[in-house]
Amino acid sequence: MPPEADEPRVESPKRYAVGFPGIGHALQYAYEEMGPARGVRALGRMNQADGFDCPSCAWPDPSPDHRKTAEFCENGAKAVAWEATRKRVDAEFFAAHSIEQLRAMDDHELEWQGRLSEPMYLASDATHYAPIDWEDALQLLGERLRGLSDPNRAVFYTSGRASNEAAFAYQLLARRLGTNNLPDCSNMCHESSGAALSQTIGIGKGMVTLEDIENAAELIIIAGQNPGTNHPRMLTALEKAKKRGARIIAVNPLPEAGFTRFRNPQTPRGLVGPGTEIADRLLPIRVNGDLALFNGLNRVLLEREEAVPGGVFDHEFLDRYCDGLEAAKNHWRSLDWALIERLSGLTREQIEQTADEVISARSVIVCWAMGLTQHPNSVPTIREIVNFLLLRGNIGRPGAGPAPIRGHSNVQGDRTMGIWEKMPDSFLDALRDEFGFEPPREHGMDTVDSIRAMRDGKVDVFFALGGNFASATPDTAVTQAALAKCGLTAHVATKLNRSHVCHGREALLLPCLGRTERDVQAGGEQFVTVEDSMSMVHASRGRLLPPSANVRSEVAIVTGLAETMFGDDLGWRAMRDDYAVIRGHIERVVPGFHAYEDRVRQPGGFVLPRPPHDSRDFKTETGKARLTVNEPTATEVPDGCLLLQSVRSHDQFNTTVYGYDDRYRGIHGGRRVVFVNPFDLRSRGLADGEKVDLISVWKDGERRADGFRVVSYPTTKGCAAAYFPEVNVLVPLDSVAETSNTPASKSVAVRLERSAQQ
Structure with a gap:
């Protein structure tokens, strides 16, 4: 049985991150789940040029010639051990555990049971999942999808861990059926980043590279992010930046161990010495006070510029590449300091001191994560960060720019591949020209709208490629009741989770290979590709044996379902047999993927175009970066709350x-x-x-x-x-x-x- 949660014991918070305890916890977890020999094989190939990409976060890898033997963090090791566990969940397990018994388990206990090892089916009114063979499972799912009165009564959800090849095939299947209902985990994390960046600089991705952070930035502001827990390998990059003299400002309501001190397990100083102090300044901001903070910073920069014209703003950059400056300046002049202080939870003096550091730095990066993206005013907040960067020309030069730090390993790649309910017509036109059918043009439903539709009885089939929809989404009781209204819920998954026991009238569990495992198809051994947080695309090759002979790859499941539904009309069988065929389609549909097969086979892969970073080319409506007016707001809190x-x-x-x-x-x-x-x-x-x-x-x-x-x-x-x-x-x-x-x-x-x- 798994370790059980009891009354939590509380000790003093740690004053440092990683060190010997991090190594110990990672190795202990890996040993318990995988065993020593399997653990060594798995961890030794993790994040290596000829190995597999970490299935957890999307932090970029160093160049192949600078990678360590142990190129992973504690949580990365746990993610691999979690996936590569020796425990199995099979027909015997489901026969012994009813749905009600499974629902009584907490999230940790459900996933702790082990890897799903064969397809399972829950019939209407059944109390237990029962085994089903693959052909019958795909036939059942295909019949339910083809039998819909309207393709838009299906929802195709995607987790950020799916490969580029699986994601491309999945969106192709949904659009071949006739729907753009392609919600994904981006809808719940960095959708606000993409919206704000698209509006202001013309591309919904960050502009920063690992090289920018490690070797060029003079000031790095980290807002609404906890690298020590969520992206631990980022601490290594921050340590390198610190050692060459960069300053780091942490903006967070909670003091975090990773900002206090980092004991790098790859260095003697980290293991036996004091480690490295990461944050030079901590701004203990009020939750959702970031918009007010950056409003205040921009006001200070304006005041300093007007006091000494030409001393603060990059006028050459602003005049040549930007518009909207005058309206933004008028807005900042009108701001009330008392309001800024109240909304941010910071004093004017703290903001003025931060501005001193900004003016002293020739290159500034702003990193953020979900501490900024999950508020009602998140999009204005990120637009105001873009304003802040534009004023001093901190976009499109080394060591500068916006850096949204993505959470899941290929969440950015999935969006690039077309997993979005609002893909532009240019993408749909290219899909039409490549495959010879007319994709639907009406925008589909995102995650929140999909839950509303399920709640209102407007969805018959919910199909999930990975993820844990029932736990990841808001308003848990509403979401679980909404899933129960679906005729069929089907999940492609590696392990049992909450979504599998919060099901529709019928349910399917379709077990898939993990990132760590060998993928052999009719065309031989395959590899997949992923895109990291900084637009690098690289190969991932699993090395371990699959958990059973009855588990299929995500690509094989998706293309097999498509062939069941449509025959081989778009060449689904060839895509399944050789993933290079899918990469050929991607090359002709998705911009930036020319010579895909050749470039991704190079160690480290290749970087996708990022026009503002590479050429200060802004793909906005005006052709220029846009400064915007963003009124300072914050979440209203009733008295006593x-x-x-x-x-x-x-x-x-x-x-x-x-x-x-x-x-x-x-x-x-x-x-x-x-x-x-x-x-x-x-x-x-x-x-x-x-x-x-x-x-x-x-x-x-x-x-x-x-x-x-x-x-x-x-x-x-x-x-x-x-x-x-x-x-x-x-x-x-x-x-x-x-x-x-x-x-x-x-x-x-x-x-x-x-x-x-x-």
């Missing part, structure tokens, strides 16, 4: 929970904790260690999550934090970011009520 943000534990990746510890924050043996400032506890008559219920307050009513242990923690006053997916139940489905429709999971107004059971 706190502003709750959802966060990850150090012992998880996305919805995958590896264990019940968060040692960086001092939490052991439990996850139902809420971090609250000591002042806020005293003002509510609560004591550290008491049990409380969390009640979210929104215009449509209240939602409740019971039994959380209060942890007195130095978060910003008026703010609180707790782990997802446990608190997703508190996030209203209709509380979303403007423009991007991303769930506002970091902007939840909650009140604390003392629990009846202490």
Whole structure:
């Protein structure tokens, strides 16, 4: 049995990240799940040029000649061990565990059971999953899809871990059926980044390279991101930047161990010495105060420029490449400092001091993650960051630019491959010309709209390529009830998760190969490709044997289903037999993939075009980068409430929970904790260690999550934090970011009520 969560034990937070404990935890987990020999084989090939790409985060790899033997972090090792475990979930397991018994397990216990090893089917009104052979499973799913009264009554969801080849085949299948209902995990994380960057610089990706961070930036601002837990290998890049003299500013409501000190396990100083102090300055911002902060910074830069004309702004860059400056300047002049201080939670002096550092730096990078993207005003916030960068010409030169740090290993690649409900006509035209059918043009549904449609009985088939939809999405009770209204839910997956027990009237589990495993098709052994956070495309080759002979690759499942539905009309069989055929199609459909096969076979792969970075070519409506007016706003919090943000534990990746510890924050043996400032506890008559219920307050009513242990923690006053997916139940489905429709999971107004059971 897995280790069980009990009453969480709380210790002092760690003052450093990684070091010997990080090595120990990674190796212990790998040994327990994979065994020593299998573990050595897997970890030795992870993130190597001739190996497989880490299945967790999308942090870029160094050039092949600069990679370490152990080119992975603690959480990367856990992700591989989680996937390459020796435990199996087969027909015997499902015969012994009913759906109700499985629902009683928590998320960690479900996934801990092991790898799915054969396709399973849950009939209408059945109490147990039962085995089904592959041909019958694909025939059943194909019949349900072909039998729809309208193709738009199907939803094709995608996780960010799918390869480029699988993602391209998947979107092709959906559009061949006749729908653009292609929601994905981007809708819930960096959709706000893509919307804001597309509006302002003409491309929905970041402009920064690993080389920019390590060797060129003089100032790096990290806002709404916790690299020590979510992207640990980023700490190595930040350490390199620090050693050559770069300054780093951390903007975060929570003090994080990774910002305090990094003990690099690859260096003697990291193992036996004090390590490296990462953040030179910590701005303890109010949750969702980032828009006000960057408004304030831009006002200060304007004031300094007007005091000494030509001393702050890059006028040559602004005049040649930008528009909208005068309206933005008028807006900044009108800002009230009292409002900026109240919304940001920072003082004018703190913002002025930060501006001093900005003016002293010739090149500035701003990194961010979901701490910025999951608020109602996320898109204006990121537009204001772009304003900040444009004023001093910090886009399109070495060591400068916007850097949205993506979470899942190929989430950016999936979007490049066409996994988006609003792909432009240029992509659809190219798809038509390549395959000879007319793709649908009407925009499809994103994640939030798909849940609404399922809730309202407008979806008959929900098909998921990876992911854990029921746990990752907002408003848990609403989402799970919505899934239950579907006629069929089908999941391509490696392991059992919550979504598989929150199912439609019928359900299918289709087990797939993991990133770590050999993929042999009729055309021989295959490899796949992925795109990292910084637009590098490279190959990934699994090395381990599959968990069973009855598991198929994602590409084989998707193309096999398509052939069942449409025959071999688009050459599905050839795509399945040899993935180079898919890459040939991608080369002719997706810009930037010329000579795809040759370039991706080179060690390290190749970089996709990023016009603003490469040539200061801005693909906006005006042909110039756009400065915009973004009024300072923040989430309104009713009297007596706190502003709750959802966060990850150090012992998880996305919805995958590896264990019940968060040692960086001092939490052991439990996850139902809420971090609250000591002042806020005293003002509510609560004591550290008491049990409380969390009640979210929104215009449509209240939602409740019971039994959380209060942890007195130095978060910003008026703010609180707790782990997802446990608190997703508190996030209203209709509380979303403007423009991007991303769930506002970091902007939840909650009140604390003392629990009846202490």
